Structures are given as C-alpha cells and as structure tokens.
Amino acid sequence: MPQPALTFFGGAGTVTGSKYLVEAGGSRVLVDCGLFQGLAKLRRRNWAPMPHELADLDAVVITHAHLDHCGYLPVLVRAGWHGPVYVTHGSAGLVPIVLRDSAHLMTAEAAHANTYGWSKHRPALPLYDENDAAKAIRLLKPIGFGDVTAVAPGVRLEFGRAGHILGSAWAHLRVADGRGIVFSGDLGRPAHGVLRPPQPRPACDALVLESTYGGRVHDDASALATFAEVIRRTAARGGSVLIPAFAVDRTEVVLAALKKLTDRRAIPELPVFVDSPMALAALRVYRTAMNQRWPEIRTDLGDGDPLDPGHLVELRTTEESMRVNDPIMPSIILSASGMATGGRVLHHLEHMLPDDRHTVLIVGYAAAGTRARSLANGTREIKIHGRYVPVRAEVAQIDAFSAHADAGELVRWACAGEPPGAIHLVHGEPESAEELASRLRAERPGIPVSIARDRERVLI
Numbered sequence: 001m002p003q004p005a006l007t008f009f010g011g012a013g014t015v016t017g018s019k020y021l022v023e024a025g026g027s028r029v030l031v032d033c034g035l036f037q038g039l040a041k042l043r044r045r046n047w048a049p050m051p052h053e054l055a056d057l058d059a060v061v062i063t064h065a066h067l068d069h070c071g072y073l074p075v076l077v078r079a080g081w082h083g084p085v086y087v088t089h090g091s092a093g094l095v096p097i098v099l100r101d102s103a104h105l106m107t108a109e110a111a112h113a114n115t116y117g118w119s120k121h122r123p124a125l126p127l128y129d130e131n132d133a134a135k136a137i138r139l140l141k142p143i144g145f146g147d148v149t150a151v152a153p154g155v156r157l158e159f160g161r162a163g164h165i166l167g168s169a170w171a172h173l174r175v176a177d178g179r180g181i182v183f184s185g186d187l188g189r190p191a192h193g194v195l196r197p198p199q200p201r202p203a204c205d206a207l208v209l210e211s212t213y214g215g216r217v218h219d220d221a222s223a224l225a226t227f228a229e230v231i232r233r234t235a236a237r238g239g240s241v242l243i244p245a246f247a248v249d250r251t252e253v254v255l256a257a258l259k260k261l262t263d264r265r266a267i268p269e270l271p272v273f274v275d276s277p278m279a280l281a282a283l284r285v286y287r288t289a290m291n292q293r294w295p296e297i298r299t300d301l302g303d304g305d306p307l308d309p310g311h312l313v314e315l316r317t318t319e320e321s322m323r324v325n326d327p328i329m330p331s332i333i334l335s336a337s338g339m340a341t342g343g344r345v346l347h348h349l350e351h352m353l354p355d356d357r358h359t360v361l362i363v364g365y366a367a368a369g370t371r372a373r374s375l376a377n378g379t380r381e382i383k384i385h386g387r388y389v390p391v392r393a394e395v396a397q398i399d400a401f402s403a404h405a406d407a408g409e410l411v412r413w414a415c416a417g418e419p420p421g422a423i424h425l426v427h428g429e430p431e432s433a434e435e436l437a438s439r440l441r442a443e444r445p446g447i448p449v450s451i452a453r454d455r456e457r458v459l460i
Helices: 039-048 075-080 091-115 131-138 218-236 250-263 277-291 318-322 345-352 369-378 409-416 432-442
Strands: 003-011 019-024 027-031 059-061 086-087 140-142 147-151 153-160 171-173 180-183 206-208 242-244 272-275 313-316 332-335 359-362 381-384 385-392 395-397 423-427 449-451 458-459
Touching: 019 250, 019 432, 027 147, 027 171, 039 272, 059 147, 075 091, 086 091, 086 345, 091 131, 091 140, 091 250, 091 277, 218 242, 218 250, 218 359, 218 381, 242 345, 242 458, 250 277, 250 332, 250 409, 332 345, 345 381, 359 369, 369 381, 369 395, 423 432, 432 449
Parallel strands: 027 059, 059 086, 086 140, 180 206, 206 423, 242 332, 242 359, 272 313, 272 332, 359 395, 423 449
Antiparallel strands: 003 019, 003 458, 019 027, 147 153, 153 171, 171 180, 381 385
C-alpha cells in the first residue's frame, strides 16, 4: 500500500486559500477548501482551472467557517462535485451564512462593475452565485467534537475544540495503516472573550500548524487600554470610530470588549451600530450557543447579554446603513468585511476617510494586498469602487481582538504532550512562518519542522 501523502494547494506562503489534500490507501480527503484573498495575484488563483487532483475527492473536512477555509466550496460544487462536507455543529450554523453572503457580494459587485464600467472584464461575472452556494450548503454533514467518524474508506476523522471562532476545530485524520495527521486549523487563544481555549492535540505522525502570528506576541492588557483611548479621543473631537470587523466572531469579541469597557466606565456611552447582515446572522448563532450553553462557550461570561454594550443598534436595511455613513454624533460602527475587501464597510470608508474627526480602527489580521493592510501601512489614498478616496481620518491598529494564537501559544500547543513526528507550517506569511519554525526547532530540536511550499507533496 502506498505511503500516505499530503499536498498543499493553498495556505502555503500565504494566510489564505487553505486546501490540504490527504491521500491514503486510495482515498482522497481535502482538509479545508478556502478562497484566496488579498493580493491580486492570489485572488486570480480562485479563477484558475481547478487542480485535477481535486476533481475526484471522497470527502471535504472544514475546520471552521471563515471564507479562507470554506469559501471555495461552491466552486468545487459548480465543477460537479457532490460531497460530503464534514463540519462541526457550530460550523454547520455559520458556513451557510458565510457562503450565502460571499455569493451575494460577488454577484452584487459584478453587477455594480457592469453598471459603472470599472472592471476590465466585459461583462464582469461572479466566481459563483447563490445557487452554487445553496448546493454546497446541502452537502454539510455536522459531527460532534470528540466523535470518531469514517469519512472515506480507511480514513477516520475526529474534531477537537480550536477556540478560534464558534465551531472551529482542529482535525485529526487517522488512516488505515495507523498513521495520524492533525490539522490545527486556525487556533484560538485562552484570552478569547467568548470561547473556551483550544483542547490539547492528540499524538500524531504529522502536525499541520498555522503560523499567522508566528512572529508576534499579543499584549492583551495594553491593547485593550489602547482601544479605550482611541474611542475616548475620537469622541472628544466629535468623531466616530469605524471598525472593519469580520462578521463571524470578531464582531462578537469586539462587542464583548465594549461591554466590559462600558461597564467599567472606561469609555463614554456611545451608540454602537452593527452594520452587516452577515454579522447579525452570526450574532444570532452565537446567542443561541450562549443561551443553550454549548460546550465551546466560556462559563464566566456573567449575567445579562455579554454582547450588548448598552446602546446596541442593529442595522438591517441598506437605507439604515446609509444613514450612518455620515454620523451626526460620536458613535462606534462595526461593519464587514474585516479586511475591507468588500461589503458595507466600503461605503462607510468612502464617506468617513476624508474627515479628520473620525478614526478607522483595524482590530484584526490584515493580509497583504487588502485595503485594511494599506490603511494600517499609512496610505494617504485608497481605491474604492474604482476611484481614489483621500485618507484624512486617523487610522489605528491594535491586536486586542485577534482570534489567532500568538507565537508562544502556538509553540506551547504544538509541543505539549507526545511530540509529533514532523511539523509542517502553513497559513502564514514567510517571515511569520520562518520565525515560528525557529522557535519550534529551539523548543524541540528533535522534531523536523518544514515550511510548506505551494503544490508541495510530502509523505506521512
């Protein structure tokens, strides 16, 4: 029987497009099926012909519901694939929200480009539409944490809590000859405001480990104080704070932090607008999880609604969203997408960036090539909907709400317990992956550590 093999079709040398193919005993299982985001050269890969190795899969395993891990599923389905897709119960609630929103935005952006002529494509087309997303959603098969499930001949799957977003998991694949591969997915943090920390990983022959913050250490106390100070000084000059926030999880974590700061009177009581249909749908799933006390939810959240800072306003319609484009009084606006690649936040940026009273606050990871990264890097103008918008507003960036484990947390999780046979680093920009590799080699000198290369095939 051929030795099991692992091939990296994304998430190698970049933080997006995660796709990892496991071949064992004739079975082919894809772990994660994400979209490429950020730089144009990466986004173009979404449109490239599908690798022929992905045309005949036995199953797909999704670690969590972020677009860079599940957003390529409709493309796979559009090409004729029929499932199944294994997810946790939390992801079964969130993946449909993410895929429907992605399809809607793609369709709307293509229509906008065709109406106003800003795309070089004639006509501009969406990568996939809502019908493709609906077909992909019907393939989801939820399984519980800790359950061992046969997902393909000779391949068994177990999910463990990853603590990154609701439903996020590490995935343990055990193949017929007894070898095991653990995929970290995106690891969360003990400091997450809503979720419990990641569960320890099982013993394995290979560990596929994310490296998003492989060169960083989070300073939570300092970052939270900075967050409060940004809000206070912006309100004092009569401005509003716009937070581009990932609709899934980041919105919830920011709301929980605003609740704490408001309760401590560390910030003034301001209207807090959540302006994203996708974020509001995800918020309902999180509230269900908290009300039903799902095992992922922290047990120390206290009484009342931990996600309501006191003046929470949910904006559902386009008309409601437009009314806060030019805030008449200091407020806080959370709007997707988190890296400012699309969605309603673009309209707020168009109106608020030219006004020096306001602040745009980047609170999470911003991939290279995204508007959020450009703003964080100090650009003085930014292209939105085909025209350049001047940046006069204050731009601040803090990592208080990162849902990704930092370098120390990654090393501790990877090195605890029985050492893996080998570690393959993925989902990180080159510098982050190199720094994490150095730390891992110093911590456990006997473990081979490699940085995955795109299309590289390794034996397990």
